[in-house]
Amino acid sequence: MYSSIKTPTLLLDQSRCIRNIERMVARAQRAGVTLRPHFKTHQSRVIGHWFRQAGVQQIATSSLGMARYFADDGWQDITVAFPVNLREIELIRSLAAKCRLHLLTLDEDVISQLDRQLDSPAGLYLKIDVGTHRTGIDPNDLETIDRCIEAIVRSTHLTWRGFLAHAGHTYDARSPAAVREIYAETTAPLIALKERYAAALPGVQISYGDTPSCSVMDRFDGIDEIRPGNFVFYDLMQEQIGVCTHDDIVVAVACPVVALHPQRNEVIVYGGGIHFGKDALLDDQGQRSYGMAVWPHQSSWRIAGQEVRLKALSQEHGVVSMPGGIPQEVSPGSLLFFLPVHSCMTAQCLGRYTIIPDGTTADHFAAAL
């Protein structure tokens, strides 16, 4: 089936993907937390159906447009895990009318503007900054939290859901132990907040994100819901953090070879920044990698070690380092496969999937815009 590939193509191994989904579903069930997978990684209705078959009914998206994309495919309970964008109020109104929509903010003014402009109910989380310092209310800033909760409670259309956090700094960890440490540090203030408000406002929840934590923790005491996204595919970044193996990685980019440079043991492939994105890893030797080669094997691929890597990307070119020499079977017109550094970005760039082994294609929201 690889013979029909002409340009850089995102391959998706269906059995690996379903295995990752089922594992996370089982992990959440064992721990007694709700799994609300973040669909920003795959952004595909076809892959959404695999989640539905595994019993998932609640999802998260990273934009209102993506929420509409999935609501139009029958999803009825959606959290847009991104601060409310007031410029899309019309879309918020229509989504709130058609599904159980949950939003998040950290701003009292946004709460009152939302309430004034809604005419259907919506859930609202307060975003808490647990140390990533991207966005969220400082968990010690009780004055702001109190004011926001009061504004939600006063509102006509909004229901307070609780606190939502994303410990994005687990991406800097380099071992499961380090991830567990960040998990403990970042969930403690959330649990304290929940205890503070639980008596007066029963039902307050904690929604907690990030694939590294959700991949290594077996218990989520005090947490109500987990929102991992990347685990559906994993990637080299997660492997470097230590929360998946190379064999858990679900997507690979097939790239045509267009030139050989045997003098420097390098090959040029058709596959660049517009296909992979520009996220890179540094390995133990400080060498940059934009992707690791895997080899076609029995309608999927096999891992052959980290030696062959994409060392540089320009717009459409990839430079492949093959320190052991260029194998005989690699020539202009042949294909090389690469696991991506950051699967969310690579899927966004390529905008569709070729599912193996059956060769059908799956959609991506990016191509539906």
Add this chain to the structure above:
Amino acid sequence: MYSSIKTPTLLLDQSRCIRNIERMVARAQRAGVTLRPHFKTHQSRVIGHWFRQAGVQQIATSSLGMARYFADDGWQDITVAFPVNLREIELIRSLAAKCRLHLLTLDEDVISQLDRQLDSPAGLYLKIDVGTHRTGIDPNDLETIDRCIEAIVRSTHLTWRGFLAHAGHTYDARSPAAVREIYAETTAPLIALKERYAAALPGVQISYGDTPSCSVMDRFDGIDEIRPGNFVFYDLMQEQIGVCTHDDIVVAVACPVVALHPQRNEVIVYGGGIHFGKDALLDDQGQRSYGMAVWPHQSSWRIAGQEVRLKALSQEHGVVSMPGGIPQEVSPGSLLFFLPVHSCMTAQCLGRYTIIPDGTTADHFAAAL
């Protein structure tokens, strides 16, 4: 007209763009070289028409698919400035039948395979590596060059066009003087090659690329054709190299503000890696920048200094550093505009343009796939 913007939107200032086009056309005319603009930066038929109105008839693209996109819009003379991808031989055959198509390679086997499978004439360049070490034949490897030329001359359908080079390492320069030095170093071996073959094969040409060189050189002695691409928009990277001013930059991304962090003088915008790409610059203080803020002004924008910058990007979030404090008029729901670090990648990510001042939209090949 900005009031209708709801999500991250790529604005294109038409007068700045036409000014950049006309300047490069005039520069090429004064120097007596052919301008074959590289359309990989804008990838837009609408912007292509502006080039046509300025008298341009020959273009370059970075893929065969992009060549078809422009051939279908009436372009008749197209160089695909990327090594031949043999897996797309059917598309090569159909393009060669409908326009004057020029390809490039560095491989004798590719030449013979191409010739066997073509049934219309096509031009062929040899790609020379002038020091970037991405791809191309070493200019001192006369044996390979001789063999390739012999194979082209022997062929039935291929016509040898000459040598093509891209001095991509001008992107590491930090002054026009440094760019001029690289230009001199990289063109000398090309001119020597041309002289070597000109007697036996008259008409041999040199096609030379890269925006930095083409923006600062006034004479291109010995060069036949220039292939700059980025100059149509320029960006912060070109400004840092010193070959354009901030005022020459044609595109800006309008991003909705979604959260304020006054304690740390930061603002969160809806606008992340999937909108800007992930190329970054380091400023003189070693601070990372993914974009520089400009301010709405008279249906375009004005430059206000480099202080306000995008300091971090995740998938959909941008973190804006405002060291002077957050201005009163910035609140959730307002817009901030940013000049991009690398306009080619940002245009690819956003996939369409909103032209100012008239508010019409222009196409991008990425959205046509």
